[in-house]
Amino acid sequence: MLAVLGLGSNVGDSCRTVLDAVTALEQVLDGLRRASLYETEPMYVADQGKFINTAVSGLYAGTAEELLARVNRIEAEFGRDRGKERRWGERTLDIDILLFGGRRIVRPASKKQPYLEIPHPRLKERRFALQPLLELLPDAVEPETGCAYADICRALPEQGVRQIRL
Numbered sequence: 001m002l003a004v005l006g007l008g009s010n011v012g013d014s015c016r017t018v019l020d021a022v023t024a025l026e027q028v029l030d031g032l033r034r035a036s037l038y039e040t041e042p043m044y045v046a047d048q049g050k051f052i053n054t055a056v057s058g059l060y061a062g063t064a065e066e067l068l069a070r071v072n073r074i075e076a077e078f079g080r081d082r083g084k085e086r087r088w089g090e091r092t093l094d095i096d097i098l099l100f101g102g103r104r105i106v107r108p109a110s111k112k113q114p115y116l117e118i119p120h121p122r123l124k125e126r127r128f129a130l131q132p133l134l135e136l137l138p139d140a141v142e143p144e145t146g147c148a149y150a151d152i153c154r155a156l157p158e159q160g161v162r163q164i165r166l
Contacts, residue, residue, distance in 0.1 A: 003029060003060040003067060004099040004136065006120070006129045007053065010042070011092045014052035017078060021093055022056055024074050028067070029058025035132035041160030043126065044088035052164075055098065055132035064100045065107070068116055071095040096120050098133055104143045119143060124152050127159040 005025065009017040015037065026032050035055045042048050060067050078093040085091060100118045109115040119142065123129055130153040133140060140149045 001060055001064075001101040001103075002057060002099070003097065003101075004055055004057045004133055004140075005029075005071065006055050006094075006096045006098045006132070008040075008051045008094045008128070009092060010049045010051040011079075011090050017093055018052050018054055021074060021078060021095065022054070024077070025056055025058075025071075025095075028070050028074075029056065029060055032056050032058040033136055035135035037164050038128060038132060039162050039164050040128040042088075043128070043159065045086065048090050050160075051128065053128045053132060053161075055129065055136055057136045060100075064097065064103070064105050064116060064118055065113060067097060067100070068114065071097065072114070096129070098123055098129060099137075099140065099143075102143050124149075125156070127153060127156045127161045130156070131161055131163075 007018050007021055022034050038053045040051045040053050042051060075093050075095055080092050097118050098120045103118060105116060105118040107116040130149055134150055134153060138150060141147060142149060
Protein backbone atom coordinates (compact mmCIF):
# COMPACT_ATOMS: atom_id res chain seq x y z
CA MET A 1 0.00 0.00 0.00
CA LEU A 2 1.33 3.47 -0.83
CA ALA A 3 1.75 5.43 2.40
CA VAL A 4 2.46 9.13 2.80
CA LEU A 5 3.86 10.35 6.10
CA GLY A 6 4.29 13.91 7.31
CA LEU A 7 7.27 14.69 9.55
CA GLY A 8 7.91 17.70 11.74
CA SER A 9 10.25 18.90 14.49
CA ASN A 10 10.90 22.13 16.38
CA VAL A 11 13.12 21.02 19.26
CA GLY A 12 16.90 20.80 18.98
CA ASP A 13 18.53 20.47 15.55
CA SER A 14 15.25 19.98 13.72
CA CYS A 15 16.76 19.66 10.24
CA ARG A 16 19.07 16.88 11.43
CA THR A 17 16.27 15.19 13.36
CA VAL A 18 13.92 15.17 10.35
CA LEU A 19 16.62 13.92 7.98
CA ASP A 20 17.69 11.20 10.44
CA ALA A 21 14.04 10.17 10.83
CA VAL A 22 13.76 9.90 7.03
CA THR A 23 16.77 7.54 7.13
CA ALA A 24 15.04 5.46 9.82
CA LEU A 25 11.88 5.33 7.69
CA GLU A 26 13.88 3.81 4.81
CA GLN A 27 13.67 0.59 6.86
CA VAL A 28 9.87 0.91 6.98
CA LEU A 29 8.81 2.10 3.50
CA ASP A 30 10.03 0.48 0.28
CA GLY A 31 11.08 2.91 -2.44
CA LEU A 32 10.97 5.85 -0.03
CA ARG A 33 10.86 9.31 -1.62
CA ARG A 34 11.28 12.55 0.34
CA ALA A 35 9.88 15.99 -0.40
CA SER A 36 11.78 19.22 0.22
CA LEU A 37 12.22 20.56 3.71
CA TYR A 38 9.98 23.44 4.79
CA GLU A 39 10.34 25.92 7.63
CA THR A 40 6.90 26.65 9.00
CA GLU A 41 5.30 28.90 11.55
CA PRO A 42 3.57 26.96 14.34
CA MET A 43 -0.18 26.52 14.07
CA TYR A 44 -2.64 26.52 16.95
CA VAL A 45 0.02 27.36 19.64
CA ALA A 46 2.05 30.42 18.64
CA ASP A 47 4.49 30.67 21.57
CA GLN A 48 7.02 28.13 20.26
CA GLY A 49 9.74 27.93 17.66
CA LYS A 50 9.31 27.33 13.95
CA PHE A 51 9.01 23.78 12.65
CA ILE A 52 10.93 21.91 10.02
CA ASN A 53 8.52 19.76 8.00
CA THR A 54 8.66 17.32 5.10
CA ALA A 55 6.77 14.33 3.75
CA VAL A 56 7.85 10.90 2.59
CA SER A 57 6.08 8.29 0.51
CA GLY A 58 6.71 4.63 -0.09
CA LEU A 59 5.16 1.20 -0.13
CA TYR A 60 4.19 -0.45 3.14
CA ALA A 61 3.38 -4.16 3.24
CA GLY A 62 1.49 -4.23 6.55
CA THR A 63 -1.65 -2.65 7.93
CA ALA A 64 -2.18 1.00 8.82
CA GLU A 65 -2.26 0.00 12.49
CA GLU A 66 1.14 -1.68 12.16
CA LEU A 67 2.52 1.39 10.39
CA LEU A 68 1.23 3.62 13.20
CA ALA A 69 2.98 1.43 15.79
CA ARG A 70 6.25 1.62 13.83
CA VAL A 71 6.19 5.40 13.43
CA ASN A 72 5.30 5.83 17.11
CA ARG A 73 8.38 3.74 18.03
CA ILE A 74 10.57 5.90 15.78
CA GLU A 75 9.19 9.06 17.41
CA ALA A 76 10.04 7.63 20.84
CA GLU A 77 13.56 6.73 19.68
CA PHE A 78 14.02 10.41 18.81
CA GLY A 79 12.94 11.47 22.30
CA ARG A 80 9.24 12.11 21.90
CA ASP A 81 7.26 11.62 25.10
CA ARG A 82 3.59 12.27 24.38
CA GLY A 83 2.79 12.24 28.11
CA LYS A 84 4.94 15.35 28.70
CA GLU A 85 3.85 17.42 25.68
CA ARG A 86 1.30 20.15 25.42
CA ARG A 87 -1.14 19.64 22.58
CA TRP A 88 0.20 21.12 19.32
CA GLY A 89 3.28 22.25 21.22
CA GLU A 90 6.99 21.65 20.91
CA ARG A 91 8.21 18.23 19.87
CA THR A 92 11.44 16.54 18.95
CA LEU A 93 9.71 14.55 16.20
CA ASP A 94 6.16 14.12 14.97
CA ILE A 95 5.27 11.60 12.27
CA ASP A 96 1.70 11.57 10.98
CA ILE A 97 0.17 9.11 8.55
CA LEU A 98 -1.31 11.46 5.98
CA LEU A 99 -2.51 8.90 3.42
CA PHE A 100 -2.63 5.12 3.21
CA GLY A 101 -3.49 4.18 -0.35
CA GLY A 102 -6.87 5.59 -1.19
CA ARG A 103 -8.34 4.29 2.03
CA ARG A 104 -10.41 6.09 4.65
CA ILE A 105 -9.80 4.62 8.11
CA VAL A 106 -11.30 5.64 11.44
CA ARG A 107 -10.49 3.42 14.40
CA PRO A 108 -11.32 4.51 17.93
CA ALA A 109 -8.67 4.29 20.62
CA SER A 110 -8.61 1.20 22.81
CA LYS A 111 -6.47 0.01 25.70
CA LYS A 112 -4.17 -1.69 23.19
CA GLN A 113 -4.09 0.84 20.33
CA PRO A 114 -4.19 4.62 19.91
CA TYR A 115 -6.80 6.44 17.85
CA LEU A 116 -6.18 6.24 14.10
CA GLU A 117 -7.76 8.38 11.39
CA ILE A 118 -6.59 8.40 7.77
CA PRO A 119 -6.43 10.71 5.90
CA HIS A 120 -5.07 12.73 8.79
CA PRO A 121 -8.07 14.63 10.24
CA ARG A 122 -6.46 18.08 9.90
CA LEU A 123 -4.63 17.51 6.60
CA LYS A 124 -6.97 19.78 4.63
CA GLU A 125 -6.24 22.78 6.87
CA ARG A 126 -2.44 22.41 6.99
CA ARG A 127 -0.36 23.89 4.20
CA PHE A 128 2.80 22.58 5.94
CA ALA A 129 1.54 19.02 5.32
CA LEU A 130 -0.11 19.54 1.93
CA GLN A 131 2.79 21.26 0.16
CA PRO A 132 5.31 18.45 0.71
CA LEU A 133 2.63 15.82 0.05
CA LEU A 134 1.88 17.46 -3.29
CA GLU A 135 5.57 17.45 -4.23
CA LEU A 136 5.42 13.66 -4.00
CA LEU A 137 1.89 13.13 -5.34
CA PRO A 138 0.77 16.21 -7.29
CA ASP A 139 -2.46 14.52 -8.41
CA ALA A 140 -3.49 13.24 -4.96
CA VAL A 141 -7.19 13.44 -4.14
CA GLU A 142 -9.19 13.30 -0.93
CA PRO A 143 -10.53 9.71 -0.77
CA GLU A 144 -14.13 10.43 0.20
CA THR A 145 -14.87 13.47 -1.96
CA GLY A 146 -12.41 13.11 -4.82
CA CYS A 147 -11.37 16.76 -4.33
CA ALA A 148 -7.83 17.45 -5.49
CA TYR A 149 -5.49 18.24 -2.61
CA ALA A 150 -3.82 20.80 -4.91
CA ASP A 151 -7.10 22.76 -5.05
CA ILE A 152 -7.51 22.47 -1.28
CA CYS A 153 -3.96 23.73 -0.74
CA ARG A 154 -4.40 26.68 -3.12
CA ALA A 155 -7.46 27.78 -1.14
CA LEU A 156 -5.55 27.94 2.15
CA PRO A 157 -3.96 31.13 3.47
CA GLU A 158 -0.15 31.42 3.32
CA GLN A 159 0.42 30.09 6.89
CA GLY A 160 4.14 30.97 6.97
CA VAL A 161 5.39 27.93 5.03
CA ARG A 162 8.75 28.43 3.32
CA GLN A 163 10.71 25.85 1.33
CA ILE A 164 14.33 25.69 2.47
CA ARG A 165 17.47 24.60 0.66
CA LEU A 166 20.23 22.68 2.37
